[in-house]
Amino acid sequence: MIDQTVLPETEDYLYFDSYLDVADSITTMKVRGAPAIGVTAALGLALAASKSDASTTEDAITELREAAIVLGATRPTAVNLFWAISRMMSMAEANNEKSLPEFRAILIEEAVRIQEEDVDRNESLSEFGASLIEDGDNVLTHCNAGALACAGCGTAVGVITAAWEQGKKIHVYVDETRPRLQGAKLTAWELKRAGVPMTLITDSMAGHFMQQGKVQKVVVGADRIAANGDVANKIGTYSVAVLAQAHNIPFYVAAPTSTIDLNIVDGSHIPIEERAEDEVTIVGKTRLAPLDIQVANPAFDVTPNRLVAAIVTETGVAHAPYLETLAAAVGDRNSANDIDRS
Amino acid sequence: MIDQTVLPETEDYLYFDSYLDVADSITTMKVRGAPAIGVTAALGLALAASKSDASTTEDAITELREAAIVLGATRPTAVNLFWAISRMMSMAEANNEKSLPEFRAILIEEAVRIQEEDVDRNESLSEFGASLIEDGDNVLTHCNAGALACAGCGTAVGVITAAWEQGKKIHVYVDETRPRLQGAKLTAWELKRAGVPMTLITDSMAGHFMQQGKVQKVVVGADRIAANGDVANKIGTYSVAVLAQAHNIPFYVAAPTSTIDLNIVDGSHIPIEERAEDEVTIVGKTRLAPLDIQVANPAFDVTPNRLVAAIVTETGVAHAPYLETLAAAVGDRNSANDIDRS
Numbered sequence: 001m002i003d004q005t006v007l008p009e010t011e012d013y014l015y016f017d018s019y020l021d022v023a024d025s026i027t028t029m030k031v032r033g034a035p036a037i038g039v040t041a042a043l044g045l046a047l048a049a050s051k052s053d054a055s056t057t058e059d060a061i062t063e064l065r066e067a068a069i070v071l072g073a074t075r076p077t078a079v080n081l082f083w084a085i086s087r088m089m090s091m092a093e094a095n096n097e098k099s100l101p102e103f104r105a106i107l108i109e110e111a112v113r114i115q116e117e118d119v120d121r122n123e124s125l126s127e128f129g130a131s132l133i134e135d136g137d138n139v140l141t142h143c144n145a146g147a148l149a150c151a152g153c154g155t156a157v158g159v160i161t162a163a164w165e166q167g168k169k170i171h172v173y174v175d176e177t178r179p180r181l182q183g184a185k186l187t188a189w190e191l192k193r194a195g196v197p198m199t200l201i202t203d204s205m206a207g208h209f210m211q212q213g214k215v216q217k218v219v220v221g222a223d224r225i226a227a228n229g230d231v232a233n234k235i236g237t238y239s240v241a242v243l244a245q246a247h248n249i250p251f252y253v254a255a256p257t258s259t260i261d262l263n264i265v266d267g268s269h270i271p272i273e274e275r276a277e278d279e280v281t282i283v284g285k286t287r288l289a290p291l292d293i294q295v296a297n298p299a300f301d302v303t304p305n306r307l308v309a310a311i312v313t314e315t316g317v318a319h320a321p322y323l324e325t326l327a328a329a330v331g332d333r334n335s336a337n338d339i340d341r342s
Numbered sequence: 343m344i345d346q347t348v349l350p351e352t353e354d355y356l357y358f359d360s361y362l363d364v365a366d367s368i369t370t371m372k373v374r375g376a377p378a379i380g381v382t383a384a385l386g387l388a389l390a391a392s393k394s395d396a397s398t399t400e401d402a403i404t405e406l407r408e409a410a411i412v413l414g415a416t417r418p419t420a421v422n423l424f425w426a427i428s429r430m431m432s433m434a435e436a437n438n439e440k441s442l443p444e445f446r447a448i449l450i451e452e453a454v455r456i457q458e459e460d461v462d463r464n465e466s467l468s469e470f471g472a473s474l475i476e477d478g479d480n481v482l483t484h485c486n487a488g489a490l491a492c493a494g495c496g497t498a499v500g501v502i503t504a505a506w507e508q509g510k511k512i513h514v515y516v517d518e519t520r521p522r523l524q525g526a527k528l529t530a531w532e533l534k535r536a537g538v539p540m541t542l543i544t545d546s547m548a549g550h551f552m553q554q555g556k557v558q559k560v561v562v563g564a565d566r567i568a569a570n571g572d573v574a575n576k577i578g579t580y581s582v583a584v585l586a587q588a589h590n591i592p593f594y595v596a597a598p599t600s601t602i603d604l605n606i607v608d609g610s611h612i613p614i615e616e617r618a619e620d621e622v623t624i625v626g627k628t629r630l631a632p633l634d635i636q637v638a639n640p641a642f643d644v645t646p647n648r649l650v651a652a653i654v655t656e657t658g659v660a661h662a663p664y665l666e667t668l669a670a671a672v673g674d675r676n677s678a679n680d681i682d683r684s
Contacts, residue, residue: 178544184631202520204578236546286626289526302562
């Protein structure tokens with residue numbers, strides 16, 4: 001997979017022999033983006049199964065449980081990680097009587113299926129989302145919810161590029177997204193490659209351009225969506241949502257149903273990862289602030305459902321009341337999967 | 343004066359022999375902050391007069407008019423620059439019949455008076471502003487409106503340190519203030535030296551901490567205040583003001599009356615400086631974004647008066663309707679000056 005920490009200067013691809021290295025690549029954000037880390041964890045478990053020294057399926061499952069704990073401890077906020085791990089482990093437990101070679105093949109197949117489903121979901125939700133974007137719109141996005149963050153064409157960036165490919169003349173304001181600058185480094189890189197007109201801005205400029213009437217839509221991704229539609233996403237998303245509401249600009253969230261966590265009633269229960277201070281105080285080799293000061297670095301924030309105009313998933317465009325529409329979206333996915341597999 | 347572009351790593355002091363170098367130091371932001379660049383321009387004009395080769399006062403005034411144009415062209419938004427230049431030029435024109443040595447001495451005296459007045463104003467407004475801060479408050483500030491931005495103890499940071507020195511147990515959230523990071527580099531440095539407890543955050547975190555109930559007051563400086571109380575200040579200030587209102591947090595502006603421009607009816611007439619793209623795309627030696635993309639870099643934004651809970655000047659705390667209270671504040675200053683000089 002591509003190493004996202006060295007983009008946009010360098011396109012470097014990483015190959016893994018051990019799930020421990022896969023876990024490390026998630027922790028250090030060589031791969032990031034909620035759907036992408038779900039797929040990566042699934043492939044990591046498939047790797048653990050195929051590289052396992054176990055001589056029985058039972059022993060392989062024991063090792064896999066250990067690998068699931070390690071991979072699950074990498075990052076706390078994106079639920080896709082736990083969703084993918086749980087789906088892989090269910091598949092493992094359901095096949096505990098298979099021979100070891102069969103068992104390994106089943107897990108590899110399931111991980112690849114998770115990856116392929118994400119590609120399909122990206123495509124479906126991008127099409128649904130593109131219907132919300134009008135010709136001539138200026139669309140603001142925060143962080144990176146593009147191909148790099150997913151297995152396919154992306155979520156928020158997928159929506160944007162789908163609208164562009166439909167021939168809508170749009171322009172994108174890209175928040176640079178401090179502290180890790182995923183907007184400047186990744187979204188700008190993706191939109192440039194896709195040929196979509198854009199302007200890079202600092203996060204602090206979003207309100208100014210809204211005030212000037214230059215933003216018609218906001219589209220962002222999500223790391224976890226609670227049952228009531230509260231959305232955890234990259235730090236700064238909440239500020240963008242408040243600003244959008246103050247300027248009567250629709251604020252859309254684009255995410256696959258694997259990002260919806262029906263077990264969590266509202267956003268207050270979503271764990272927010274606190275990351276290292278030097279992500280804020282150091283850029284490249286340059287220190288930006290005095291030594292020995294206190295620094296906060298919450299990696300995510302929670303946008304309450306009242307600020308969310310719609311949540312776009314691969315099953316369609318969900319509106320409030322989200323408690324009903326999100327449950328229906330997850331239900332639609334599950335029945336679609338049942339049909340696919342029947 | 344201290345070179346603000348190399349803080350906080352290096353404390354480097356600059357000395358000038360020519361007003362052209364003074365002008366350059368303003369353009370390149372070696373000195374920045376509305377009150378500070380006003381004082382610097384005044385001292386630059388005094389330098390121009392004292393270094394002039396003119397043999398008559400009349401010739402010296404002609405040269406001074408040229409210097410005023412050069413210094414006035416350095417940065418467009420902060421009105422203190424034009425206020426200080428205009429005050430120096432009025433003094434020059436009023437003394438066009440004096441001998442050259444007398445003329446030079448008068449201009450130096452006037453520039454030093456402008457500097458000393460700013461020190462006094464910082465102190466008065468800090469005392470008035472401190473009365474708005476309560477024991478236990480968490481105060482958020484954006485950019486740097488501290489001693490570095492002024493001749494004295496600063497405006498917004500002056501208010502904060504005055505409250506701290508009154509024994510109020512406060513804590514400050516310091517927005518790093520992209521793109522030039524005056525919060526991380528300058529405000530954090532000043533507050534650390536003053537021993538005021540603080541936490542450095544990215545601009546995108548301000549809304550999150552407000553949502554968590556961790557911010558009780560916002561205090562910022564200003565680069566120009568229109569007659570109706572609309573406030574131009576560092577880019578991102580408007581976003582902070584919208585967020586503060588959404589969370590019922592009072593948003594205060596602290597600035598000397600020299601920042602009030604009664605000739606401008608509202609904020610829409612304040613010129614907003616657009617600065618170089620590489621301020622956004624490069625930090626230190628690190629490029630943050632792909633090459634050849636469009637980048638916006640407005641250095642300021644305008645916060646409408648309806649979001650401003652109070653404007654603190656050296657004459658007191660002004661509330662809406664600002665059209666009346668700001669005119670009164672400027673009137674109070676002028677009568678105070680008349681008394682001082684009588």
